Amino acid sequence: MVQSKLVWQSKLVLLLVLPVTGADVVLEAHWWAVNSLPLAIWTVGLSLLLGIVAFKLSSATAGAAVAGAFITASLMFSTAVAPYQPWNTAIVPVFTVLVLTALTTRLGRAKKESMGLAEKRQGRTAAQVAANLGFSAIVSCGIVESFVIDSRWFAPTGLAPIPILVPMLAALCEAAADTVSSEIGQVFGGRPIMITSLRRVDPGTDGGLSLAGTLAGLLAAGLVAMAGAVSIVPHNPALAAAAWGGGVFGLLFDSLLGATLERQGWLNNDLVNFLSTASASGFALMLLSLIPHASVG
Numbered sequence: 001m002v003q004s005k006l007v008w009q010s011k012l013v014l015l016l017v018l019p020v021t022g023a024d025v026v027l028e029a030h031w032w033a034v035n036s037l038p039l040a041i042w043t044v045g046l047s048l049l050l051g052i053v054a055f056k057l058s059s060a061t062a063g064a065a066v067a068g069a070f071i072t073a074s075l076m077f078s079t080a081v082a083p084y085q086p087w088n089t090a091i092v093p094v095f096t097v098l099v100l101t102a103l104t105t106r107l108g109r110a111k112k113e114s115m116g117l118a119e120k121r122q123g124r125t126a127a128q129v130a131a132n133l134g135f136s137a138i139v140s141c142g143i144v145e146s147f148v149i150d151s152r153w154f155a156p157t158g159l160a161p162i163p164i165l166v167p168m169l170a171a172l173c174e175a176a177a178d179t180v181s182s183e184i185g186q187v188f189g190g191r192p193i194m195i196t197s198l199r200r201v202d203p204g205t206d207g208g209l210s211l212a213g214t215l216a217g218l219l220a221a222g223l224v225a226m227a228g229a230v231s232i233v234p235h236n237p238a239l240a241a242a243a244w245g246g247g248v249f250g251l252l253f254d255s256l257l258g259a260t261l262e263r264q265g266w267l268n269n270d271l272v273n274f275l276s277t278a279s280a281s282g283f284a285l286m287l288l289s290l291i292p293h294a295s296v297g
Contacts, residue, residue: 006268010127013274017134018067021074024141028077039084046091047073050098054123059102063126071129071137078140079165079232090140090165092231093172093224094133100220101179108187115186115203131270132179135277136171140164166243169228170284171277173221173247178254178276180220185213195255206269207259214251221247242287250280 025044032040051069054060060068075090124132138144145164185192189210191200201208221244229240254276261267267275 006265006271009268009271010125010131013131013134013270014067014127016274017130017138018070020141021070021134021137024137025070025073025077028074028142032077032080036082036084039080042084042086043073043076043080043089046086047076050091050095054098054102057102058121058123059098059105060123060129061125064124064129067126067129068133071133074137075140075168078137078142078145078168088231088234090136090168090172090228090232093169093227096224096227097133097172097176100176100223101183104180104183104216104220107183112183112186127270128273131273132175132277133172135274135281136168136175139171139278139281140168165228165232166239166288167246167281167284169225169232169240169243170246170250170280172228173224173243174250174254174277174280175273176224177217177221177247177251178273181213181217181251184216185210188212194259195252196259206262207255209255217251218248221251238291239288242284242291245287246280246282246284249283250276253279 029040029044032043047069050072051060051065054068055062055065072091072094075094076086079089081088185208186203189203189212192203192205192208192210192213193199194201194205195207195209203210225240225244225247228243229237233239233243254272257267257272257275258269262269262272
């Protein structure tokens with residue numbers, strides 16, 4: 001009942017994410033079509049293919065697949081460099097997130113359904129996709145990237161094309177960690193403990209943490225960070241570690257919001273997820289500011 005009253009928050013997330021990513025994709029596609037048509041074709045084509053795969057696997061509704069395709073295209077354009085190689089873009093960590101969440105969502109479905117905790121069989125909605133992946137696209141779009149570069153946090157010259165992608169990767173790490181920890185915890189975690197009181201609560205309770213779920217979440221964040229390390233931040237373990245650290249922070253922040261503002265009926269799950277990915281990016285930025293410039297150049 002409370003969640004239904006807060007549906008406006010899901011619409012707010014969509015309003016924050018889709019216009020930004022949609023405009024970014026249109027502008028980037030036009031620019032690349034003029035300057036490098038194959039890059040534009042590959043990016044748009046692979047993003048649509050990933051959306052179709054998610055829909056066919058029942059991991060996303062039709063609307064969610066479209067939203068995911070726009071977000072993926074925006075992320076790919078923001079990580080494209082010459083000479084262009086699709087596997088050196090954000091599609092690698094995004095695909096990793098899709099695989100991890102799809103597999104763990106299906107794991108132990110019968111048990112989750114008996115407890116009333118299973119995801120809908122038609123997959124996640126557009127609002128859920130925007131809540132989990134949208135901030136990563138926003139933080140990596142051209143305007144935000146320019147602001148971060150001009151801030152000169154990462155290099156005296158203000159030129160740091162790789163480090164500014166770490167907040168985006170951290171948001172993807174958190175998205176994977178949150179879903180995986182929840183899905184695994186419901187099946188193997190037993191009765192979790194509330195993050196604020198350390199008391200035992202029922203599985204699926206907002207703010208509940210289990211050892212199995214938390215470890216699975218840490219591993220999922222690590223796998224996404226590794227996927228980013230071999231694709232968009234190559235040969236720099238410090239950057240991958242910063243992204244992983246941001247993802248872990250976001251996972252714990254998600255539980256804290258769930259135990260407080262969500263349980264009190266002030267936030268719904270979509271806005272909690274969106275804010276948690278934002279916190280992951282913010283924490284990664286803080287970690288980056290502590291890394292010597294020579295280590296991230």
